[in-house]
Amino acid sequence: MNLLYANDRRGQYPESWYAATATPLERFEPLKGAVKADVCVIGGGYTGLSAALHLAEAGRDVVLLEAQRVGFGASGRNGGQLGNGQRVDQKSLEKMVGTEHATRLWELGLEAVALCKGLIARHDIDCHLKPGIAWTGSSQAEVDDLHRYADLLTDRYDYGLMEKLDHTALQSVCPSPDYRGGVLDMGSAHLNPLNFALGLARAARDAGVRIHEGSAAHHIEEGKTVKVQTDAGHVMADHVILGCNGYLGGLNRKVAARVMPINNFVVATEPLGDRVKTVLPRDVAVADSRFVVNYFLLSHDGRLLFGGGESYGYKFPRDIAAKVRKPMSEIFPHLRNVRIDYAWGGTLAITMKRLPYVARVAPNILSASGYSGHGVGTATHAGMLMAHAIEGQTDGFDTMSAIPTSPFPGGPAVRNPLLVLAMSWYALRDRLGV
Numbered sequence: 205m206n207l208l209y210a211n212d213r214r215g216q217y218p219e220s221w222y223a224a225t226a227t228p229l230e231r232f233e234p235l236k237g238a239v240k241a242d243v244c245v246i247g248g249g250y251t252g253l254s255a256a257l258h259l260a261e262a263g264r265d266v267v268l269l270e271a272q273r274v275g276f277g278a279s280g281r282n283g284g285q286l287g288n289g290q291r292v293d294q295k296s297l298e299k300m301v302g303t304e305h306a307t308r309l310w311e312l313g314l315e316a317v318a319l320c321k322g323l324i325a326r327h328d329i330d331c332h333l334k335p336g337i338a339w340t341g342s343s344q345a346e347v348d349d350l351h352r353y354a355d356l357l358t359d360r361y362d363y364g365l366m367e368k369l370d371h372t373a374l375q376s377v378c379p380s381p382d383y384r385g386g387v388l389d390m391g392s393a394h395l396n397p398l399n400f401a402l403g404l405a406r407a408a409r410d411a412g413v414r415i416h417e418g419s420a421a422h423h424i425e426e427g428k429t430v431k432v433q434t435d436a437g438h439v440m441a442d443h444v445i446l447g448c449n450g451y452l453g454g455l456n457r458k459v460a461a462r463v464m465p466i467n468n469f470v471v472a473t474e475p476l477g478d479r480v481k482t483v484l485p486r487d488v489a490v491a492d493s494r495f496v497v498n499y500f501l502l503s504h505d506g507r508l509l510f511g512g513g514e515s516y517g518y519k520f521p522r523d524i525a526a527k528v529r530k531p532m533s534e535i536f537p538h539l540r541n542v543r544i545d546y547a548w549g550g551t552l553a554i555t556m557k558r559l560p561y562v563a564r565v566a567p568n569i570l571s572a573s574g575y576s577g578h579g580v581g582t583a584t585h586a587g588m589l590m591a592h593a594i595e596g597q598t599d600g601f602d603t604m605s606a607i608p609t610s611p612f613p614g615g616p617a618v619r620n621p622l623l624v625l626a627m628s629w630y631a632l633r634d635r636l637g638v
Contacts, residue, residue, distance in 0.1 A: 207465055207551050208271045208420060208451050211520045215418055217273055220548040221472035221503060222280060222398035227330060229274070229402045232409075235416040235437040241267040243594060244432045244441035245413075246421045246455070248272075249279035250579065251572055252447030253404040254323075254587025260411035262595055267439050268413055269432065271420035275401030277451055278579060281550030283470065283499040283511045285337055285489045286320055286393040289313040291558045291578035293353060294361065300557070301607065308603050310361055315600075316585035317392065323584070324395070329403025331396040332504045336488030338369070338377050340386035346493045347371075347385035354387045365391035377486045380535045394489035394501050397580060404584075424455060426566050443594050446571035447587060449579070450553035456571065461611035462561045463553045463574040467520060470511040471528045472503065472546040473539065480506055483536060497577065498531050508532075508539070520549040552577060555609055562586055562604035570594070572604070 215231075217223035243259050245252045248270030256268045270276070290297065290313050297306035324333050341347035350368075357363040367388045369377065374385050409415055416434075424444065425431040432439045446456060450465035476483060480502060484490070489501035498512040512531035521527050525547035533540040555561050555574035560582055562572045570593060572586035586604065593601040 205518050206453060207518055208453070210518055211549060211551075212272070212276075215272060217276060217398075218281060218548040218550070219546065220281060220398075220470070221507065221509065221546040222396060224546065226398050227402060229405060232270075232274070232415040232417040234418040235267075235269060235434050235439070237437045239267060239414070239437065239439050241265050241414070241439055241441045243267075243443045243445060244269065244430065244439040245445045245447060246432065247447030247449070247451070248274035248405065248415065248417070249277050249447060249449060250401060250404065250583035251449065251587040252445065253401065253408050254584045255445045255447060255591045256413040256415075256587075257404060257408040257411055258588045258591035259594065260408060260413045262591065264594070266413045267441070268408065268415045269419045269421050269434060269439065270415065270417045271451065273417050274405040274415065275398050278449060278550050278552040279401040279583070280398035281470065281548060282397045282552070282580065283489070283509070284394050284397045284501060284580065285491060285499060286317055286395060286580045287337055287578060288317050288363075288389060288392050290582070291560075291576045295353065295356060305603070305606065307361070309607075312585065312600060312603060313581070316581035319588060320400070320581050320584050321393065323404065323407070324400070327403055327407040329400060329407075331399035331403060333393055333395045334487055335390050335393050336388060336486070337392040337394060338374070338386055338388045338488050338490045340374065340378065340380075340383040340490060340492045342382050342384060342493065344384055350385070350387045350493070363391070365389060377488060378484055378490050379482060381537065382535050383492065388488065395580070396504075400580070421455060424569070426569065428568070430568060442568060444569045445587075445590050446565070446569065446573070449573040449575065449583070450551040452573065456565055456569075458565050459561065459563070459571050459573060462555055462609050464555070464612055465518065465551050465553050467518065467549050467551055468511060468577070469513050469520075469524050469528050469547070469549045470509060471525055471532070471544045473508045473510070474543040474545050475506040476508060476542075477506065479539075482538060483508055492535075498535055500535075507545070518551075524549055552579065556612060557607075557609065559607050559609065560586060560604065561609045562589070562601065562607070563609075564605065570601075574609075
């Protein structure tokens with residue numbers, strides 16, 4: 205199944221609130237015929253756009269190929285949370301890779317958030333960037349664990365922007381009867397993800413990147429000069445960057461063995477008006493401690509944008525609104541009958557350890573993907589790190605590529621059933637509160 209077209213129309217953004225309110229960007233022409241470039245970037249999401257922008261600013265001739273539209277995939281559909289650190293917490297990272305490597309990964313996570321904020325300011329990207337993400341717990345044990353983690357970041361990593369919230373304090377941030385407490389990270393932020401992607405595309409275009417939409421890469425011929433083939437043409441390039449994430453398909457087997465696409469779903473309610481104060485009195489984003497995470501924030505026009513609900517298989521469910529309404533009603537029972545104006549799905553990608561797979565898959569082919577729901581900052585940063593690596597500055601790229609990333613057992617035929625079993629088990633634990 206080709207996930208580029210399995211759930212979406214060719215050349216069209218999904219019918220999301222983001223697409224309905226996006227700042228328009230003129231369509232880029234498909235690639236036709238043979239072209240040459242210093243670097244060919246495959247994928248027009250955060251990874252590819254950031255890589256292309258940084259390479260062009262360094263003086264490289266760059267061609268970017270996007271199968272659909274720039275920002276079409278997870279980059280234009282996600283929950284808009286720009287979180288610090290990595291997808292895996294520092295305590296777990298220390299056990300996994302050691303304190304020194306974990307510390308460097310924390311520093312790169314801070315750098316990723318700063319990079320996004322800097323790009324938004326430098327290129328005047330109107331994406332409603334605002335500070336603050338709250339992490340919540342539904343049991344006292346989860347709250348205690350979050351508070352201990354805040355202490356760890358303060359004491360060991362000298363991070364002073366994390367506020368511990370007891371039940372009363374959390375209610376002033378997010379008055380859900382489900383949550384017992386949490387932490388508030390004011391160094392993290394939230395934004396409109398599609399407008400951020402479109403802003404990066406404008407910046408890349410203005411820097412000289414030749415962007416081609418409707419130009420799916422379907423074959424890569426490796427060599428000193430790499431040939432990237434599309435339906436109507438090809439690119440000959442000295443270097444190639446793979447920024448495909450969940451839409452890689454069969455372009456590279458080494459990446460496909462370690463990065464698996466999964467789907468997630470988001471709804472936008474009707475404008476809430478005065479009910480906003482019963483949902484998010486403070487305009488911050490929220491993510492909870494469930495394995496199947498619920499995440500949400502307010503749109504600039506007062507809607508609740510709520511993501512959640514697990515689904516197995518690569519096809520979207522027929523009724524996405526009903527799929528997401530269930531967890532939304534658990535968190536906010538008083539919104540059980542609220543009108544849902546938009547509902548959409550998206551394909552992201554995960555790895556076995558929920559950390560990105562960053563690799564040099566051939567001497568002149570770099571890849572970054574598998575952001576596991578932490579892609580706004582990490583993907584943008586990974587694009588920059590790959591651009592720097594091509595320019596000979598490999599420190600950050602080497603740190604990320606040193607993360608141990610195992611292939612999924614059994615290959616594509618087995619990995620999805622195994623994920624279904626794992627997700628079903630953890631979803632049951634979430635529902636039972638254990």
